[in-house]
Amino acid sequence: MNDDVRNIVLGVVAAGISAALGWVARTYLWKRRLRRKQAFFGLPDNAESLLVVNRDAGGPDLTVTRFDVFALLELAALIKDCRAHAQVVAHDAAQQGFGERTEFCVGGPASNRRMLAHLASLLPGVRVNVDPEPGPDRGAFQIGGERYRMEPGVSEYVLLARLTAGERREARPVFLFCGQRAITNQAATRYLARHHERLARKYGNSSFALLLRVVNSQAYGPDVVELVADVTQAARTALPDRTAATTRASHRAS
DSSP states (O other): OOOOHHHHHHHHHHHHHHHOOOOHHHHHHHHHHHHHHHHHOOOTTEEEEEEEEEOOOSOTTTTHHHHHHHHHHHHHHHHHHHTTTEEEEEEOOOSSSSSSSEEEESSSSTTOOHHHHHHHOOTTTEOOOOOOOOOOTTTTTEEEEEEEEOOOOTTEEEEEEEEOOSSSOOOOOOOOEEESHHHHHHHHHHHHHHHHHHHHHHHSSSEEEEEEEEHHHHHHHOOEEEEEEEOHHHHHHHOOOOOHHHHHHHHHOO
């Protein structure tokens, strides 16, 4: 074998080794990224999850708005990427506890009883005005001492939360997408899909609650979203009972 042939053979071998090492490295990084994503969402291989759907607040029980359908599609893609499975359940049929399966709950408490229960038990510092009568406070959020009113199509808010109950490491999280309008629910699911890696780096597998603002949805749809604040502490601190507060005020007045 002359020098030219030997150099060619060595070059081919080196290229093959480099390609194999590159494939191994890419596979390792891809698997590590997948495991981190699965841990954040609580979705190991072949895990089961729940997609809890709400209803159109102005329609029959089984009517789901198109923006909520889009939100479910965003979530279904995330679940598939984690190699897991999803079961779609109506909000008034999900009569089970949480922690056994990852749950994605979509819709405000006016249209989703499951969301109403989660807010009461997991985020007692959040109140949502569900009064159907028109007014400046319709759909407004109260989180701690702050109130967030919406301007339909201009400035609207949505609460995005990842919550776990108890200290069990194997407990599956509940993700809440509680918006003032259906389009904000989709905005929150899209925000989660785009930023889950950053959220996982910041919070790990801990609970968090973020308040997002959807800007000019009448022009930009669900795409322009701003992070208003991390409201985890305020949302998990129970607000004073309004009845008790009214009673105390009347006593002081007398």
